[in-house]
Amino acid sequence: MPGHKLDVLDTIFHPRSVAVVGVTGANDRVGYNLLQSLIHAGYKGIIYPIHPRLENLLGLPVYRSLEEVPGPVDLAVIGVNQYATVEVVEQCGRKGVKGVICVAGGYREMGAEGKALEERLIAVARQYNVEVVGPNTLGLINTGVGLNATFYPIRLPRGRVSFVSQSGGVGLTILQKALDEGLGVNKWVGVGNRSTLELSDYLEYLARDDSTAVIGVFVEGTDDARRLVQVAGEVARRKPVVFYKVGRSDAVNSAALTHTGSMAGSYQMYRQILQQFGLLVVESALEMVAACNALAMAPIPRGNGVGVVTHTAGPSIVLLDEAGLRGGVFPPFTESTMERIRNIMGHNPAVVLKNPLDAAGRGMQAATFGRLAEAVLEDPLIDLLVAIYCLHLNWRCPTSEILAAQEKSGKPVVALYISSLEQVREERELLHSRGIPVYVTPEEAAWGVSALLHYARQRRGVNR
C-alpha cells in the first residue's frame, strides 16, 4: 500500500479538525446526527459545522461553506445526497482536506447510473489526493480520541479491539454486542462501497496501529478478495485477525450484490483460503465478539491443553463439545496434579476427579475453587484454564481466587460465569481489568477458548 494511504488513514482516525457538511437543525436528519455523534463521544479537536444559512448548532458556530472555515480541515464528514457529495468532495480537495467520509448511498450498488457517479466521485478524489471512506457508509470511530464520525451517537468503552465492517448495520450489531459484553473498542470503520480505500487498506493500517491488539473483519464480498486475504494473512502474523464472512447459503449472493456492489463469492473457497493463511473464521456476530474478547484480554496460550474447573458438569460438556469441534484438547491431569486435587477434595464419593474437574458442591466454595484452579493451572499439560461458576445470591464468586491463581501461573484463564449479563457486570469488570475474559454461556466461552487455541497454533506454525 502506498504510504500516502497509510498517512491519510492515520489523519482520518486522528483528525485535528473535522468539518461536518450538511448539518441541519432537525434531529432526525443524518447531518444533525453526524454532528451530535462527534460531540456526544467527546471529540476534543475542532469541529466545523457547515450550512449555508445556520448560525449556530448544538453550541457551535456554523460556517457557510468549507471555504469560509478559518483553519485547516483534516477530515470532512459529508451528510448530503449522493450528487451533492461529489461537489463537496471537490470543495474538500480545493480546501486541502485529507480525508472524507461519504455517508450517502446511491452509487455503484444502484447499477450503471450510480456506477458512473461513483467513478466521478473517485476521479475527483484522485485529482485532489483525497481519500474517501465509503461512499454508502455509516462512518468510522476512534475511541482513543473520542471520535465518533458516524450518525449513530453512541459511546463505547475504550479497548484494544478494532473492527472493519463491510456493513454498517452488522458493524453496529458487533458494537452493541461488545457493549453488552463489556468489551472495549479501539477503532471501527464501516467501509461501504470502498471507492478509494479498500478493506485491505484499513487492515494494513490497523496492523501497524499500536493501540489495536486484535482486528475483527466482517466481509460480504469484494473484488479485492485476493489482496484482502494476503494482507490479512500477513497481519495475522503480527496480531490476531478474526474473519466473519457471510454467504454460507445460496440466498445471499444477489442480496450482497445490491448492497455494496460486490458478489459475496463462494463461501467455501473463501473459508479455505482464509484458513490456509492462518486466519480465524467465525460464523456469527456473537462468535466474532466472543473471539475478539478472548484475544483482546488473555495472553495466547503456549499449547492447546485446556483444563476445566467447575461445580456443574453440563456446561463443561457443552464447552468440550464446541471447543472440541474447533480443535480443543482436554488432556488428563498429570498424576501429581491428581494428587493435589485429591488432597484438596478429600474423600468425596460424589465426585469423579478428572478433566473437566467437576467439584460439585465443594466447588461452590470460593476458597476450594481457587485451590483447584491453582492446581490445574500448575499442571504442565494444561495451557489454559476455563473456570466455570454459576452466579449465586449467597455463594461468593471465586473471582479473587481465580485472579490470584492466574497471576501465579501466568497462563491464560477464561471465566464462564453463568449469569444474566447485568448481574455479572461487577465481576466482569474486575476480571476484564486483569486480562480474564468473561462469558455467560458455555458456547461463547468455547468460542473464546477456540480463538485463543487458534492463535496458539498459529504462533507454533501449526495452522499453515
Added chain:
Amino acid sequence: MPGHKLDVLDTIFHPRSVAVVGVTGANDRVGYNLLQSLIHAGYKGIIYPIHPRLENLLGLPVYRSLEEVPGPVDLAVIGVNQYATVEVVEQCGRKGVKGVICVAGGYREMGAEGKALEERLIAVARQYNVEVVGPNTLGLINTGVGLNATFYPIRLPRGRVSFVSQSGGVGLTILQKALDEGLGVNKWVGVGNRSTLELSDYLEYLARDDSTAVIGVFVEGTDDARRLVQVAGEVARRKPVVFYKVGRSDAVNSAALTHTGSMAGSYQMYRQILQQFGLLVVESALEMVAACNALAMAPIPRGNGVGVVTHTAGPSIVLLDEAGLRGGVFPPFTESTMERIRNIMGHNPAVVLKNPLDAAGRGMQAATFGRLAEAVLEDPLIDLLVAIYCLHLNWRCPTSEILAAQEKSGKPVVALYISSLEQVREERELLHSRGIPVYVTPEEAAWGVSALLHYARQRRGVNR
C-alpha cells in the same frame, strides 16, 4: 405413561405444601438455599422446613422431622447427602409424600457403588409409590405458582415456555439467557439422573399442560432415547418442541457418561431421528432461547415466505444467510406490492426495491417504515415479516407502526432491533406483550424465524 406419574408430576409442579429437609442456618449451604428459593420466588403454599434442632429459619417454624409435620406434604425437597437422602425418601414414603426432589449427587454417575445406592433409592421410592426428581439435580421451577424448588434463588418472569434439561447448569444458562432476552418461563426442571422419572415423562406431562405453549429440551444422552424421541414426536404435533442435543464432537461421550451416567450417543443418529419425527434441533443455548422466544410469542406462519423491511442492508443479508441455511425462502414481492412500495418511496435513486426491502434513510422514519411493513405484510406470498431497525438516540423506533401493521394482517412479525439488550428493554416489553419476538442480532432473529418456519412446515406435514 401410567396416569400415576402424570398425576404425581402435576402435584410436584403444584404442591399445596413443600417440606425442605436438611435446612441449615448457613447461607452457603444447599439446605438454606432450597428454603430461600421457595420464599424468594413467592411460593404461596405451606412450607415445612425440617431440622432436628433449629426452631425457626427465615421467619418460618422448623419441624424436627417429617413425622412431626402436622399436615400432609405434597413435595419434599431433600438437601442432605446421598446416603441420608435414601433414608429421607423412606420417611417421605411413610408420611405419604407424593414426590421428592433429591439434590445430592453420588449415585450411578459414580460407578458400581453409586449405582447400587441409586438402585436402593429407586426401590424405596417404588415401595411407597413416591416419584423422584433426580437424584443429582438442581430441582424444578413452576413460575405459575411461585415455586422455585432449586437451590438457586432466582426470580423469573412468568411465560409460556417450559424447559426440561438433563443438566442443571445448562438449564440455568438457558434461564439466565431467557431473563436477558425478556422471555418468560412457565416450568423448568433439571432431570438429573432420572431414577423414577425419565425425560419422556416430563415431556409427556408438559404436552398436556395447558399453560405450557412451547417446550425446550436439553439432552446429553439417555438410555431412553427411543421412547424420548417417540414421545417428543407425538408432543410436537400438539405444541412446538425444541431439542438441544450435545455431542457433536468426539470429546464429549466420556464426559457425559460421568455426569449423569449416560452415553451422549451418536449425534448424527440422534439428529436424524429427531428430524424424522419433525422436531426442531438447535445447536446452542443461544439458539434454544431464540427459537423458544419466537415460538412462544408469534403465531405459526401459514407458509415459508419471509419478507424483510430494513433501513440497513447488512443485517438482512446475515438473516438471509442464516435462515437460508435452515430452509427460509425470501420470495420476490408481487407486482401490486411493488407498486405500493414505489408509491411510498417515491423516486429515490439510492434505493433498490426488492425483498429484502432496504429503504435506507427513508426507512429510519417510523411512519415510512410502518407503511412499508404494512405493504409487505399484505403481499400474498409473504407469510412472515422481519422488521429490522437499529435503535437510535434521535430516531423513534417504528414500534407502534409495526404493531398496527401486524394487527391488521394477523401474520407473524419478528423484530430485529439492533441495540444493547438494556437499551431495547422498553420497546421489547411492548412488542413481546403483543406477540412480536424481539432480537438484537441478525443471527438470533434468523434462529427465531427458522423455528417458526420449521413448525409451519410441520403443520403442513412437509417435515415428515
